[in-house]
Amino acid sequence: MGGEEFYIVGGxxxxxxxxxxASRAGFRPVVYEAHEKLAAKPCGxxxxxxxxxxxxxxxxxxxxxxxxxxxxxxxGEFLFELRNVFEGYIVDKGMMLEAIITSSxxxxxxxxxxxxxxxxxxxxxxxxxxxxxxxxxxxxMYYSGERIGAIQWILESRRYSDSDTLEIYFDTELLGYYYVxxxxxxxxxxxxxxxxxxGRLRARxxxxxxxxxxxxxxxxxxxEGARIAVGGLDLGYAGGLVKAGEAAGFVLPLTGEGIRxxxxxxxxxxxxxxxxxxxxxxxxESWVAxxxxxxxxxxxxAKSLSPGERAWLLKSLTPRAxxxxxxxxxxxxxxxxxxxRSRGVAHLAARLxxxxxxxxxx
Numbered sequence: 504m505g506g507e508e509f510y511i512v513g514g515x516x517x518x519x520x521x522x523x524x525a526s527r528a529g530f531r532p533v534v535y536e537a538h539e540k541l542a543a544k545p546c547g548x549x550x551x552x553x554x555x556x557x558x559x560x561x562x563x564x565x566x567x568x569x570x571x572x573x574x575x576x577x578x579g580e581f582l583f584e585l586r587n588v589f590e591g592y593i594v595d596k597g598m599m600l601e602a603i604i605t606s607s608x609x610x611x612x613x614x615x616x617x618x619x620x621x622x623x624x625x626x627x628x629x630x631x632x633x634x635x636x637x638x639x640x641x642x643x644m645y646y647s648g649e650r651i652g653a654i655q656w657i658l659e660s661r662r663y664s665d666s667d668t669l670e671i672y673f674d675t676e677l678l679g680y681y682y683v684x685x686x687x688x689x690x691x692x693x694x695x696x697x698x699x700x701x702g703r704l705r706a707r708x709x710x711x712x713x714x715x716x717x718x719x720x721x722x723x724x725x726x727e728g729a730r731i732a733v734g735g736l737d738l739g740y741a742g743g744l745v746k747a748g749e750a751a752g753f754v755l756p757l758t759g760e761g762i763r764x765x766x767x768x769x770x771x772x773x774x775x776x777x778x779x780x781x782x783x784x785x786x787x788e789s790w791v792a793x794x795x796x797x798x799x800x801x802x803x804x805a806k807s808l809s810p811g812e813r814a815w816l817l818k819s820l821t822p823r824a825x826x827x828x829x830x831x832x833x834x835x836x837x838x839x840x841x842x843x844r845s846r847g848v849a850h851l852a853a854r855l856x857x858x859x860x861x862x863x864x865x
Contacts, residue, residue: 508533509773510637510744511609512617512624514541516762517640517748519600520769522609523559528777532609535624535634537616537641542597544642545655545727547684547692549669550762551591551830555791558770560606565599566592568687573669575825577814578676583822584668589830591669593686596762617641619742638773639744640765646750648734651679653759654704655694656712659722663691672711675813678805681711683718693718694727696759701728731759735799736792738783745782747772753791755831757798757805764791764831794831801828 509530511518522532549570550561570593572586604611615626617639623631643650663685670683679697686692695708712718732749733756739746747753748765755764768786775785786792805813820828824841827834 507531509777510634511535511640511769511773512634512637512742512744513537513640513642513748513750514600514604514611515544515640515642515748516596516600516765517750517753517769517772518638519603520559520766520771521638521640521747521773522604522607522769524770524773525777526607526609527558528774530777532604532607534604534609534611535615535617535626536611536613539613540597541600541611545729546596546653546761547655547682547694547759548593548596548686548762549591549684549760550594551589551760553589553830553832555767556763559603559766561592561594561599562602565595565602567595567690568593568685569667570669570685571667573671575822576670576672577817578674579672582673582818583825585822585826588823588826593684593692594762617742619645622742622744635743636776637744638769638776639741639746639750640748640769641741641746641750643730643732643749645741645746646732646734646737646752648732648737648752650730650732650734651696651698651759652701652704652728653694653696653731654701654708654726654728655682655692656708656726657686657724658691658693658718659689659724660691660718661689662717662721663687664689666691673814673817674707675810675817677707678813681708690724691718691721696731704728731761733759733799733802736787736795738786745772745776745786747786751786752795755795755798755829756802758829760831764795767791791831798828798831 509525509532511521511534514534514536525532570591574584575582615624617624666685672681677697681695684692732754737752747769753764753768754761772782775782821841
């Protein structure tokens with residue numbers, strides 16, 4: 504297999520994960536990217552470090568900030584602080600993806616658009632190239648499930664120069680949350696995501712900024728917005744290629760986290776193809792697929808509740824239960840203990856534990 508090309512459409516997190524797997528199997532990854540640069544889609548740029556991305560090395564130069572804690576609020580009321588439970592990074596996503604693909608021996612061919620109807624890539628000046636086997640990581644545009652909006656400002660604020668803490672503000676009227684992610688060196692990312700259109704989300708974000716003395720007068724550098732796939736898995740093919748990443752629904756529906764699950768899905772799918780195994784079976788049986796499915800079920804449950812009931816539920820769960828669910832780890836034993844400790848959520852605990860048990864999580 505030495506030197507044989509392995510085709511990947513899309514240079515996002517799933518494409519980078521696929522490039523690593525292909526390289527390790529002896530192939531030369533070739534990534535076709537429609538844009539002129541990587542990381543065209545804006546996102547929260549946060550990656551939890553929980554041991555499931557050990558197949559890649561995040562380059563130090565791509566790490567903007569190291570995160571050591573998270574503070575949670577519900578409808579403006581302080582809930583808890585999580586410290587020494589997890590760590591994470593805020594990254595320069597474009598720099599990280601390029602470094603991962605390059606270090607795998609891969610090549611990125613920019614401005615190369617894939618025609619899903621014909622299964623061909625068109626690169627300016629080079630005509631069409633037929634691709635019949637590989638990974639499709641074309642993003643949320645090729646996802647058929649439910650999507651929500653997210654909008655964020657990148658601000659300049661000295662107040663957050665040395666911060667290592669994420670701030671999460673749940674809004675149970677919105678069924679979503681506001682977030683404050685410190686980039687380090689004076690930049691901070693402030694956004695909101697939820698089940699409303701972009702116009703209303705923008706208005707909510709402006710009100711949130713005005714309510715914060717430490718942010719209302721911060722210098723505004725740029726505003727970004729994107730759609731996020733939260734409808735669960737959408738496994739299948741696009742143009743004859745196996746879907747991975749957000750195109751296949753590998754985003755954690757409760758949090759909107761996409762970099763980590765997408766990268767893992769690309770790695771799993773590419774490794775299965777390289778080893779002549781069924782990639783759809785490998786993806787569907789993965790822990791990250793189970794995490795997406797469980798979070799989607801919890802999201803459906805949250806949709807059925809009133810805003811007051813949602814607030815009650817969020818306040819009832821223990822900090823460790825929040826972390827276990829949000830990170831998608833879903834360790835059955837840990838979650839069983841934490842849900843048992845949670846106040847007044849016996850019906851949720853029974854539902855969730857029954858489902859976890861059916862998946863054979865231990």
